[in-house]
Amino acid sequence: MAVDLLLGLQWGDEGKGKIVDVLTRNYDIIARFQGGPNAGHTLEFDGIKHVLHTIPSGIFHKNAINVVGNGVVIDPVIFKKEIDALKKFNLDIKAKLLISRKAHLILPTHRLLDAASEAAKGKAKIGSTLKGIGPTYMDKTGRNGMRIGDLELSNWKEKYRLLANKHEAMIGFYDVDIQYDLAELEADFFKAVEELKTLTFIDSEEYLYQAQKAGKKILAEGAQGSLLDIDFGTYPFVTSSNTTAAGACTGLGVAPNQIGAVKGIFKAYTTRVGSGPFPTELFDEDGETMGRVGNEFGATTGRARRCGWLDLVALKYAVQINGVTELMMMKGDVLSGFKKLKVCTAYNYKGNEITHLPFNIEAENVTPIYSEMNGWAEDLTKMDKADQLPSSLNDYIDFLEKELEVPIKIVSVGPDRTQTIYR
Ligand code: GDP
Ligand code: IMO
Ligand code: MG
Numbered sequence: 001m002a003v004d005l006l007l008g009l010q011w012g013d014e015g016k017g018k019i020v021d022v023l024t025r026n027y028d029i030i031a032r033f034q035g036g037p038n039a040g041h042t043l044e045f046d047g048i049k050h051v052l053h054t055i056p057s058g059i060f061h062k063n064a065i066n067v068v069g070n071g072v073v074i075d076p077v078i079f080k081k082e083i084d085a086l087k088k089f090n091l092d093i094k095a096k097l098l099i100s101r102k103a104h105l106i107l108p109t110h111r112l113l114d115a116a117s118e119a120a121k122g123k124a125k126i127g128s129t130l131k132g133i134g135p136t137y138m139d140k141t142g143r144n145g146m147r148i149g150d151l152e153l154s155n156w157k158e159k160y161r162l163l164a165n166k167h168e169a170m171i172g173f174y175d176v177d178i179q180y181d182l183a184e185l186e187a188d189f190f191k192a193v194e195e196l197k198t199l200t201f202i203d204s205e206e207y208l209y210q211a212q213k214a215g216k217k218i219l220a221e222g223a224q225g226s227l228l229d230i231d232f233g234t235y236p237f238v239t240s241s242n243t244t245a246a247g248a249c250t251g252l253g254v255a256p257n258q259i260g261a262v263k264g265i266f267k268a269y270t271t272r273v274g275s276g277p278f279p280t281e282l283f284d285e286d287g288e289t290m291g292r293v294g295n296e297f298g299a300t301t302g303r304a305r306r307c308g309w310l311d312l313v314a315l316k317y318a319v320q321i322n323g324v325t326e327l328m329m330m331k332g333d334v335l336s337g338f339k340k341l342k343v344c345t346a347y348n349y350k351g352n353e354i355t356h357l358p359f360n361i362e363a364e365n366v367t368p369i370y371s372e373m374n375g376w377a378e379d380l381t382k383m384d385k386a387d388q389l390p391s392s393l394n395d396y397i398d399f400l401e402k403e404l405e406v407p408i409k410i411v412s413v414g415p416d417r418t419q420t421i422y423r
Contacts, residue, residue, distance in 0.1 A: 002260025003031075003208075003218045005248050008225030009318035011272040013298070013305065014265040015330035015412060017041025020057035020221050022410075022420050023263075028216040029065045030058030031208060033251030034241040035223030036073035036106060036136070038129040040299025045417040051299045055082050055097065056221050060089065067204050069220075070102035071241065071251020073136045074148065075111075076192035083195070093199065100204035101149030107160065108185035109167030110135040112178060119176040126237055127274025129300050137230075137240035139163070148201055151193060205253025212258060220248040226318035227272075234361060237276025245322040264324035264406070266315055268332045268396070271305040273298045277361045279368045280308035280344045294334040309342040309370065312403050317357040319404050328410040329400070332393060333419075338375035341396065344368040345403065373399065380413040386423045397423075 006023070008014040021043040024030055037053035043060065044050075052059065054074055056066040068074065083093060110132030117134065118125045128134060139145040146163060150156050164182075171178060211218060224243040227233045232244055241247060249256050269290055272278045281287070287307045290296065296305035318324070335341060346355045346369040353369065360366075376390040383389060389397075389411065397408050411421045 001212050001215050001217060003212065003220055003248070003252070003254045003258055004261040004263060005220045005222065005245055005259060005322075006263045006265065007222040007243070007245060007322055007324075009264045009266045009315055009322070009324070010225045010270055011227045011278075012223075012225040013040075013271055013273065013296075014225060014267050015328075016222065016265055017043045017052060017057045018330075018412065018415060018417070019263075019265055019328055019410070020219065021045070021060065022417055023219060024058035024061045024064050026217065027058065027064060027219040029067060029208070029211055029218045030056040030221055031067040031069050031204070031218060031252050032056045032072050032221045032223065033069045033248045034071040034243060035239065036133050037075050037078040037131045038133045038239060038300060039223035041223070042299050042415065043417070044415045049415070050085070053082055053300060054079055055086075058219070058221075059086065059091065059097065064096070066097050067202075067208065067252075068097070068099045068103055069204055069252040070100040071247060072100070073104045073106050073133060073140075074099070074196075075106035075131060076196045077108075077188050078131070080192040080195050083199075095200070098200050098202045098204065098207065099148055099196075101147065101152075101201050102204070103148045104136055104140045104145045105147065105150075106132040106136045107146065107164060107167065108182065108189050109164045109171070110139070112171055112180055113167055116171050116174040116176055116178050119178065120174045125275060127276070129274075129298075131300070134240045135167075148196075151197055152201065208252055208254060212254075220252055220254070222248070226321060227314060229321075232317075232321050234276045237274065244318075262323050262325045263328060264319060264322060264326070265328045265330060266310075267330050268310060268335050269294075270308045270311050270314075271296050273301070273303050273305045277363065277366075278306055278308060279314075279347065279361055279363070279366045280311045281306050282308045286338070289338075290334060294331055309344055309368075310400075311344045311368065312400070313344060313347055313355060313368075314357055316355070316404060319406055324406050327401075327404065327406050327408045328412065329397065329408050330412040332411055333380040333413045335375060336379055337377060341373045341375050342370040343373065343399070345371050371399075381419060383413055384418070384421060386411070386421055389421070
């Protein structure tokens, strides 16, 4: 049985949490493959809104197993909070949530290093979520990291101490004033680790291999988005993992020839939180309207998301890099009431018109070239069938499908599970 993927195609926050929750009824296993608590995946059903950071978005379905893969980085303190928030739902977390022994741990000092590194960068800061993601992946690739499986060893605290001491020395290297009480942070950390140790740790690559052989349906859930990929995103304003399709292979131990559908998800417009180039960003009333109607505030940090028109140059690039086989368009409802909509179909790059994403998309090099389309006035949020969609929205969708050469199978018209239209 092939493993299907679900990936964000923009700068994150496309609505992955909602769609994974909607799709989970078709799957036996949901497996997160990269990122950590920098992610904020929002789900809404039965009048409840829930934000998940590390736990896969299939957790609310009774019959689905949720796997946190080896490619994920876990902060025990945040993880404990997530588990605590789930307690009222009476889920059998020990049976339903399985954690890879090869996933890396975010230590309190990783968070401090993140803060020190960002402060030292000043104006050039990445706009990190300050969850310690970069320093943890640095320790992973530097072969210094601590993994979930280490917690099963009797000497794990010695390993912890060595690494934390090294981090403290590294914090001293940055010429910035970071205030912290390590003893307090460690007390929280050790408490959270004890709770983490009561959960189920597995050799997830073996588990997923056997599940595939047994015919189980698996959906791999990505975090962030393709333009935040460490290799293919808008470097250095990216996260520290491979958010693209290949990341699911390394982040779960799934062989490339076992990948089935690649489901790519995008907003009908574009948002970005944090620093970095954003060619179609709007600084006018239209951008302000998108942010207000779309409630564009980060699910993890609460920061206002920057908003702009849909960028097809960037979206085509993401479709290409990921081998997307089907698309899902989110938040079309937010665009209701715009008389005219713009879609960026090419860039003017240093005087030449190009349709691929170049090395550098900073504003001084790139000016977006737009196609203009008619908007729609109808409220979409109560619609539940494709034949109810207004004709100018259908024109918008047809235009995108033609440009992207991939079908748009789902149109989402609101945050709730039920506000989902299949085409
Ligand atoms: P993720 O990180 O990709 O899971 O996305 P986030 O949860 O960070 O951000 C998406 C936001 O949009 C959340 O607040 C969702 O509840 C909301 N949302 C998802 N789909 C839709 C939709 O179709 N319309 C509207 N209006 N909101 C949506
Ligand atoms: P989900 O999964 C949107 C952004 C941060 C920052 C950059 C690096 O909810 O879509 P990091 O903390 O990883 O060092 O931050 O990446 N970023 C996200 N933006 N959605 C996310 O996750 C993000 N995770 C990280 O704002 O610009
Ligand atoms: Mg999010």
